Amino acid sequence: MAENGPIEDLAKRISEDLLSRFKWQQHGPCDRDFLCDDEAKHKPEGKKQKHTHPVDVVFSYKDPYLNKVIYLNTDLKSYKAGSINASKIESALASLAKTIECARYSPE
Template sequence: MGGETSAIQRVAGKISDDIFSVFKWDRAARADMNWDCCQEAHSKKTHPSDVVFFYIDPYEEEMVYLNTDLKSYAEGTIGKKIVEGALTSLALATECANVSEEWRLKYVHDDSLGYNVRGLLFLYNHDNLYDKDFYENITKKLDHSSINCPPNIKLH
């Protein structure tokens, strides 16, 4: 996986099987892949897709794909700047995935309903020592203007 350990891939499998299946989400067969950036403004050669989950949105009646970035951090490295950087990277990847033919061919299960790609950032504390309130210590303090997320892109 784009620099992440195989332990994270196992965690992704567990998430898919134990958590997201409750919501009736599926997991794309392809994982841990890079694909070409198709937006010159991003100044990147490729974007990663660690795992892609998908489900039919019951309200929009379209397929929603969650281009997921799996991150593994030790307790001492989890901070606001790290999360802002990860969200910025995910926002660019998600923007590109929505218009990338390569991404569509790799991950889109059925485009007859139409589809929308969203970003999902999953943070895993691999040393199990982070015991702070994540919302109060990180999420609440994020500088949203530094994340550079286009207005039409949804991140979770």
Template sequence: MSETVNVGEIAEKLSEEIFSSFFWNMKGKWNENFACHCPSHLGTNDKSKSEHPGDAIFHYEDPYLGSTIYLHTDLKAYKKNSIGKQKLRDAFKSLAITIECARDSESWRKVFSIPDSENYEVRGLLFVHNHDHGYEKPFYDLIGK
């Protein structure tokens, strides 16, 4: 996470309090990385990524699908002036390639202790926290297009 530890802890605390209301559980590991196995995933300087971050993993049993849904969560804590379309677009792109890799990653399953025999699906969740409480514009305007 690029946030400072204190800001990251605030985002983690908020996510625990909010998501427990949905009866989602959390895997016990925070801020873990897993190996990237997709050569098309590029990082800085167009070099292949070696790993992807995992800030938090929430999960719940989907009664309709009969499987566990894992929400690979990217926690972002931003000041008012740093929330913008490009920053969010970059965060969504990063999360998308992370989920693409996680869906069939042996490393992801091992790092987050997912049994081989479990029927599951990995989805992404971007959690944005405005830690200075100054952002008062419609958030959907940033992600609408």
């Protein structure tokens, strides 16, 4: 699920400001979770309820070299200074990869 409160608003504003300078577009859905299409592979062990994947903001840009639109799914995070480490980054990237894997087949 998306970050909550003022940090969520700040993260959205910064990402919109920064990426719009590069002519990136923002697309829906925003601040939503969608159902996992491959729970056997993605659902954490012992989790009882349906597994979902987060989507905070989706951006796109036209790649001039590939001549196609590239989409970037984001799961905005906020971390306290000094709390970011390799395992947190690895976990966040793995989560994004699973999200994209299921997003390809999701009607949402």
